[in-house]
Structures are given as C-alpha cells and as structure tokens.
Amino acid sequence: MENGKRQWFVPDAFLPADSSHGLVSHEAACLLNAGDREARVRFTFFFEDRDPVGPVELVLGARRTRHVRLDDPDSLGGVELPRGVPYAYTVESDVPVVLQHSRLDTSAGAYTLFTTIAYGE
Amino acid sequence: MENGKRQWFVPDAFLPADSSHGLVSHEAACLLNAGDREARVRFTFFFEDRDPVGPVELVLGARRTRHVRLDDPDSLGGVELPRGVPYAYTVESDVPVVLQHSRLDTSAGAYTLFTTIAYGE
Amino acid sequence: MENGKRQWFVPDAFLPADSSHGLVSHEAACLLNAGDREARVRFTFFFEDRDPVGPVELVLGARRTRHVRLDDPDSLGGVELPRGVPYAYTVESDVPVVLQHSRLDTSAGAYTLFTTIAYGE
Amino acid sequence: MENGKRQWFVPDAFLPADSSHGLVSHEAACLLNAGDREARVRFTFFFEDRDPVGPVELVLGARRTRHVRLDDPDSLGGVELPRGVPYAYTVESDVPVVLQHSRLDTSAGAYTLFTTIAYGE
Numbered sequence: 439m440e441n442g443k444r445q446w447f448v449p450d451a452f453l454p455a456d457s458s459h460g461l462v463s464h465e466a467a468c469l470l471n472a473g474d475r476e477a478r479v480r481f482t483f484f485f486e487d488r489d490p491v492g493p494v495e496l497v498l499g500a501r502r503t504r505h506v507r508l509d510d511p512d513s514l515g516g517v518e519l520p521r522g523v524p525y526a527y528t529v530e531s532d533v534p535v536v537l538q539h540s541r542l543d544t545s546a547g548a549y550t551l552f553t554t555i556a557y558g559e
Numbered sequence: 560m561e562n563g564k565r566q567w568f569v570p571d572a573f574l575p576a577d578s579s580h581g582l583v584s585h586e587a588a589c590l591l592n593a594g595d596r597e598a599r600v601r602f603t604f605f606f607e608d609r610d611p612v613g614p615v616e617l618v619l620g621a622r623r624t625r626h627v628r629l630d631d632p633d634s635l636g637g638v639e640l641p642r643g644v645p646y647a648y649t650v651e652s653d654v655p656v657v658l659q660h661s662r663l664d665t666s667a668g669a670y671t672l673f674t675t676i677a678y679g680e
Numbered sequence: 681m682e683n684g685k686r687q688w689f690v691p692d693a694f695l696p697a698d699s700s701h702g703l704v705s706h707e708a709a710c711l712l713n714a715g716d717r718e719a720r721v722r723f724t725f726f727f728e729d730r731d732p733v734g735p736v737e738l739v740l741g742a743r744r745t746r747h748v749r750l751d752d753p754d755s756l757g758g759v760e761l762p763r764g765v766p767y768a769y770t771v772e773s774d775v776p777v778v779l780q781h782s783r784l785d786t787s788a789g790a791y792t793l794f795t796t797i798a799y800g801e
Numbered sequence: 802m803e804n805g806k807r808q809w810f811v812p813d814a815f816l817p818a819d820s821s822h823g824l825v826s827h828e829a830a831c832l833l834n835a836g837d838r839e840a841r842v843r844f845t846f847f848f849e850d851r852d853p854v855g856p857v858e859l860v861l862g863a864r865r866t867r868h869v870r871l872d873d874p875d876s877l878g879g880v881e882l883p884r885g886v887p888y889a890y891t892v893e894s895d896v897p898v899v900l901q902h903s904r905l906d907t908s909a910g911a912y913t914l915f916t917t918i919a920y921g922e
Contacts, residue, residue, distance in 0.1 A: 440680060442568060447805060449866055450831035450901040450916055459667040468571035470605060470647040484833060484866045503570055503605045503647035526833040526866035536678045538570040541914065546822040548912035549669035550792065551662065553571055555678045557899045557918045559803060561801060563689060580788040589692035591726060591768040624691060624726045624768035657799045659692040670790035671913065672783065674692055676799045682922060684810060701909040710813035712847060712889040745812055745847045745889035778920045780813040791911035793904065795813055797920045 441473040442534035443558035448527050451483075453509050455522035456545035463521075463545050465508040467529065468538045471498045477533045481506075483519060484526040491517060498535065529556070562594040563655035564679030569648050572604075574630050576643035577666035584642075584666050585630040588650065589659045592619045598654045602627075604640060605647040612638060619656065650677070683715040684776035685800030690769050693725075695751050697764035698787035705787050706751040709771065710780045713740045719775045723748075725761060726768040733759060740777065771798070804836040805897035806921030811890050814846075816872050818885035819908035826908050827872040830892065831901045834861045840896045844869075846882060847889040854880060861898065892919070 454463035471477045476499055482492035494515045498504050508527075511518040519525065529537050540553040575584035592598045598621075601614035615636045619625050629648075632639040640646065650658050661674040696705035713719045719742075722735035736757045740746050750769075753760040761767065771779050782795040817826035834840045840863075843856035857878045861867050871890075874881040882888060892900050903916040 442678065442680075447833055447835060447899040448901070449833035449899050449918075450829065450868065450903050452868075459669065461667060466571065468645070468647065470568055470570035470649075472568060472603075472605065472649050482835075484835065484864060486865060486867055490864050501605060501611050502607060503645060504607055505571065505573075505645040524831070524866060524868040526831065528833075528835050536568040536570050538675065538678075540571050540673065541916075543912075543914055546824060546912055548822065549664075549667055549671060550912060550914045551664055551671045551673040552794075552903065552914040552916040553662075553673040554675050554796070554901065554917050555570075557805065557901075557921065558678065559805075563799065563801075580790065582788060587692065589766070589768065591689055591691035591770075593689060593724075593726065593770050622726060622732050623728060624766060625728055626692065626694075626766040657689040657691050659690070659796065659799075661692050661794065670785075670788055670792060672785055672792045672794040673915075674783075674794040675796050675917070676691075679799065684920065684922075701911065703909060708813065710887070710889065712810055712812035712891075714810060714845075714847065714891050743847060743853050744849060745887060746849055747813065747815075747887040778810040778812050780811070780917065780920075782813050782915065791906075791909055791913060793906055793913045793915045795904075795915040796917050797812075800920065 440534045442536040444531050446529040446537035446556040446558045448539040448556045451525045453521045454543045454545040458544045458547045459549050461544050465541045467506040470503045470536045474500050475533050477531045479531045482528050561655045563657040567650045567658035567677040567679045569660040569677045572646045574642045575664045575666040579665045579668045580670050582665050584664050586662045588627040591624045591657045595621050596654045597621050598652045600652045603649050682776045684778040688771040688779035688798040688800045690781040690798045693767045695763045696785045696787040700786045700789045701791050703786050707783045709748040712745045712778045716742050717775050719773045721773045724770050803897045805899040809892045809900035809919040809921045811902040811919045814888045816884045817906045817908040821907045821910045822912050824907050826906050828904045830869040833866045833899045837863050838896045840894045842894045845891050
C-alpha cells in the first residue's frame with residue numbers, strides 16, 4: 439500500500455481576474471497524506487512564456503489533508519501567482535500523497551466549480 | 560479482470576455550509592461493485608488539524624452501485640461530517656470496486672456540480 | 681500503443697428528472713476509438729436495488745468518436761434508463777477504446793456540466 | 802521520472818454553438834512539459850461520421866505550459882473545428898507531457914466549466 443505517488447502534475451491552472459457572489463475566484467491544490475509519515479511537498483509553477491517559479495516547500499502532517507489556496511501568498515511561502523494568466527504546476531513529495539486540483543470561478547457574475555485528480559507518477 | 564481497486568483516495572471533499580434552489584449542498588461517494596462478490600467498504604475521513612474519523616463500514620452488494628451521501632449521518636453509521644470544513648477521505652474494500660466523487664454546491668444562490676474518478680491503487 | 685483499455689467503469693451516473701434552458705438534462709458516454717479496427721462495445725447498467733440491465737451492444741467505427749446519449753433509448757438498443765435514479769455503468773470493448781463520462785444538469789433552473797475520464801483497466 | 806506520457810486521449814470534446822457573458826464558449830487543451838527537452842506535439846481530431854483531421858503539429862518549450870484554445874484556428878495551424886459538433890482528439894508527443902482538457906460553456910445564458918486529466922498511455 440503506497441497511499442499515492444511522489445510526483446503530481448496539473449496542466450490547467452488559472453486564477454480568474456474577477457469575482458462575484460462575495461466569493462473570490464480561486465484554485466485549491468488539495469493534498470491527502472493518508473500515511474504515517476509527515477510529507478514535505480514542493481510546488482513548482484510553470485508558465486507559457488517565462489521560467490518556472492519555485493520550488494515552494496510545504497509540510498503536510500501524517501494522516502492529514504491540506505487544501506492549499508493557490509491565490510494566497512501566505513499559503514505559498516510568499517509567492518503571489520498572477521491572476522488572468524494560464525499556468526500549470528507540479529507537486530513533488532518525499533512520501534506518497536494524492537493531489538486533486540479544483541477551481542471556483544465567480545467571474546462574469548457566475549459561480550462554477552471544476553475538479554480533477556491530478557496526473558501522478 | 561479486476562473490476563477496480565481495493566483502495567481509493569479523495570483529497571478534495573467539502574460540504575458547503577449553505578444551500579439554495581431547494582436542494583441541499585452535498586457530496587456523494589459513488590461506488591460501483593461490478594463483481595460477483597459483496598463488498599465490505601470502509602471509509603476514513605481526514606482533516607487539516609485533527610485526527611481522522613473512522614473507519615465507517617458499509618456493505619455494497621455484488622453487481623450493485625451505491626451513491627453514498629456524505630452529508631447524511633444515516634448513510635455513514637451515524638458519523639456527521641462538519642459543513643464548511645475542508646476534509647478528505649479514503650475508501651478501502653475487501654474486493655475491487657470503483658469510486659467516483661461528486662459535489663453539488665448550491666451555496667451563494669448558485670448551482671454547480673463537479674466530479675472525478677478518485678485515485679485508486 | 682494500445683489506444684485505450686477494454687473495460688471501463690462509471691460509478692456516478694444520474695439522469696436528472698427536470699430540465700430548463702430549453703435543454704434536456706442528460707448524460708453522454710463519450711467513446712473514442714483511435715485504432716484501425718471497428719469496436720463492438722457493450723454497456724451494462726447497474727442500480728442500487730435491482731439487477732443490472734444489459735448488455736447493450738453498439739458498434740464504434742475505426743478512427744471515430746461516438747457521444748452516446750444515455751437518455752435516448754434509440755441510442756441504447758431501446759433501453760430506457762429511469763430518470764431521478766442513481767445508476768452506474770460499465771463499457772466492455774473487443775478492442776481498446778477510451779471512455780469519458782459527462783452530465784449536463786439543467787434541473788432547478790440551473791445549467792451545469794461535469795466530466796471525468798472513466799476508470800479503465 | 803518520466804514527467805508524463807507520450808500519447809493522450811480526450812473523447813468528449815464539443816465547442817458549443819452559442820455564447821453569453823461576453824465570453825466565447827471554448828475548450829482548451831492544456832499541456833505541461835515539465836521536462837528539460839522541447840516537445841513536438843501532434844493533435845488529431847476525430848468525428849462521428851467522417852475521417853480524422855490532422856495531425857496538427859505544435860511546439861511546447863521545455864519547462865513550459867501551453868493552454869491551446871481549440872476554437873482558435875491560429876492556435877491549430879489554421880484548422881477550424883466546427884461548433885455544435887461532437888468530436889474527440891488525441892495528442893502525441895515525442896517527449897513525455899501531461900494533458901488536461903477543459904470546457905467553458907456560456908451557451909443558453911449559462912456559464913459552466915468542466916475539466917479532466919486526459920487518458921494517457
């Protein structure tokens with residue numbers, strides 16, 4: 439039983455520029471560490487026309503989840519991702535974890551969610 | 560032919576605090592047992608800042624599906640998951656099954672669905 | 681290069697009872713046969729409290745896609761799936777294909793989509 | 802570490818005929834090349850009742866993402882995909898990449914997103 443993978447990939451990331459409904463448009467990198475050892479996870483952010491940013495290292499406790507808000511610099515060691523710009527990211531972990539990526543888009547007066555388990559290997 | 564996996568992981572679970580449209584915001588853990596043997600499945604729920612809850616054991620008949628409402632304590636052996644709190648869960652089964660996780664969010668006057676096949680191994 | 685798998689599983693299927701926006705709430709089982717041989721695919725439908733229905737056999741041409749409307753008996757050899765009832769399904773194929781499952785829910789005056797690649801093996 | 806797969810499949814592609822909210826209904830094939838070598842990727846588009854179109858070859862830089870708008874002929878070597886018609890596509894790459902497929906549907910006065918990691922092998 440491995441409880442996941444050590445490397446995860448999310449190609450479609452995007453923080454919408456606008457918001458409505460009193461809720462900020464955002465994305466979350468939702469991590470699950472179902473194992474018995476604390477995980478050190480490292481995020482790297484990729485763009486269309488510039489070099490990657492990172493790695494940003496976070497700690498995820500054993501038998502804990504963490505829903506990392508990608509629009510919150512305080513959650514990413516001070517890294518502020520630009521809004522309205524296509525990006526992508528990878529997560530590397532020293533122990534097996536699972537990553538699911540979700541977006542809430544409240545731009546244009548709308549309110550819509552999407553999600554997918556990331557690609558892991 | 561295995562008809563699935565014995566362990567499944569869902570990192571992004573969340574029961575929105577509010578509802579609209581006459582429909583309660585909820586999540587469903589949708590299980591499919593396409594095989595010929597009854598499955599005993601065990602849910603464990605993970606949080607950001609406290610120990611896991613569970614396991615909660617359910618039975619899934621052979622060649623049956625079951626869409627388990629995660630906001631319904633009666634579906635989870637009396638366990639009431641908190642609303643408005645990020646969580647995650649795993650499902651372990653004694654025979655291979657498949658798990659798909661879905662959310663209906665009707666908070667903020669909205670109505671939006673998301674889904675993903677869970678991560679299995 | 682296998683161009684997919686021969687067995688696919690979708691645990692969360694549901695045809696909403698109501699519709700709006702002039703568009704019927706529906707689901708589609710979207711198949712891609714990227715290979716050079718015609719595929720014979722067989723659908724089986726699973727329920728929570730009764731025996732499965734099927735198999736329903738369809739043909740999918742070589743190097744073709746087919747988006748099978750699951751609310752259309754004419755697309756399913758006359759099988760009419762019930763609305764407002766949780767179900768699930770499997771697709772077996774004699775050659776490798778890929779299955780993606782999507783829902784459009786226009787009930788409650790809403791309009792929301794979800795999708796996922798099915799679980800294949 | 803492979804950084805992905807060399808062949809990806811998306812069965813459910815569809816460009817809605819209509820739009821609202823000042824935002825054109827569209828789909829994006831979001832690619833991530835997390836590796837150190839430039840990728841040559843080739844798109845092939847499949848239909849229900851005619852031969853495939855392509856391949857269309859694009860270049861994806863090393864350590865870059867690219868969110869390819871599928872409704873934009875300029876992004877696809879001049880290929881204009883029809884609106885309102887079910888299609889599917891594959892992406893082949895000479896180095897490992899990851900593909901995620903997303904749709905924004907603003908038809909019928911709505912605004913809804915879906916996404917999934919494609920099926921890779």
